[in-house]
Amino acid sequence: SQELEQSPQSLIVQEGKNLTINCTSSKTLYGLYWYKQKYGEGLIFLMMLQKGGEEKSHEKITAKLDEKKQQSSLHITASQPSHAGIYLCGASQAGTALIFGKGTTLSVSS
Amino acid sequence: DSGVTQTPKHLITATGQRVTLRCSPRSGDLSVYWYQQSLDQGLQFLIHYYNGEERAKGNILERFSAQQFPDLHSELNLSSLELGDSALYFCASSNRGGGYGYTFGSGTRLTVV
Numbered sequence: 001s002q003e004l005e006q007s008p009q010s011l012i013v014q015e016g017k018n019l020t021i022n023c024t025s026s027k028t029l030y031g032l033y034w035y036k037q038k039y040g041e042g043l044i045f046l047m048m049l050q051k052g053g054e055e056k057s058h059e060k061i062t063a064k065l066d067e068k069k070q071q072s073s074l075h076i077t078a079s080q081p082s083h084a085g086i087y088l089c090g091a092s093q094a095g096t097a098l099i100f101g102k103g104t105t106l107s108v109s110s
Numbered sequence: 111d112s113g114v115t116q117t118p119k120h121l122i123t124a125t126g127q128r129v130t131l132r133c134s135p136r137s138g139d140l141s142v143y144w145y146q147q148s149l150d151q152g153l154q155f156l157i158h159y160y161n162g163e164e165r166a167k168g169n170i171l172e173r174f175s176a177q178q179f180p181d182l183h184s185e186l187n188l189s190s191l192e193l194g195d196s197a198l199y200f201c202a203s204s205n206r207g208g209g210y211g212y213t214f215g216s217g218t219r220l221t222v223v
Contacts, residue, residue: 033212042112042200042216088153090212097143097166098202098212102152 002027004089004101012107018077021104023089025070032072033090033098034063043088046074076106084108113137114203116215124223128189131218135182135203141165142184143204143212144176148197159184191222 003026013019023032031050035043047056052067060077076083086105090098113136123129135142144156146169155168159178170176173191178184188195202214 035214040198040219043202043214045211045213048211092212097155097158097168099155099168100153 006101010105021074037086114215131186133201139203141204143202145200
């Protein structure tokens with residue numbers, strides 16, 4: 001079965017700094033999803049990547065899919081306190097349920 | 111509002127009891143997925159229903175069961191509850207089996223005492 005490994009597990013950055021979160025799959029990625037979760041709340045959809053080399057941006061968050069490395073990265077530019085939360089990557093195999101990595105907890109200090 | 115409705119938001123019950131969690135998918139979505147999120151296990155896939163039929167099972171215990179009704183809402187039944195079943199339970203819905211995005215509800219927090 002497919003497994004997703006996220007790194008780092010947790011991250012503390014100063015407000016205004018850039019950061020990157022990685023998600024590596026044990027199998028070929030057909031669709032990679034990024035979600036954000038505030039502790040104890042629901043998952044908020046950020047982006048979906050489907051093709052190798054695809055890159056998408058939403059406000060100050062950019063995600064990229066490296067198909068050959070079976071890896072995706074999420075980059076936040078000029079972090080703000082509103083970016084704090086748990087970032088989860090999820091992957092599916094041709095219409096099946098999403099499986100998730102264990103998440104990266106981001107804290108932004110002002 | 112994501113369009114996926116889960117009720118109740120919070121549930122406190124005793125060990126050995128049985129509870130039912132309800133999920134109404136986003137309008138037009140035929141697939142419903144149930145997940146369990148705990149601090150030590152992360153977000154674990156439990157079961158997937160598509161248009162009333164079970165499509166896939168994940169790490170779902172035998173004490174747990176689910177169904178999807180003709181109006182597409184789904185229920186997750188948890189029985190003989192144990193302390194370790196305390197967790198956040200999410201449902202998600204999608205169209206066309208998931209290839210077009212998954213939308214999550216706000217979850218049900220279950221506390222077993």
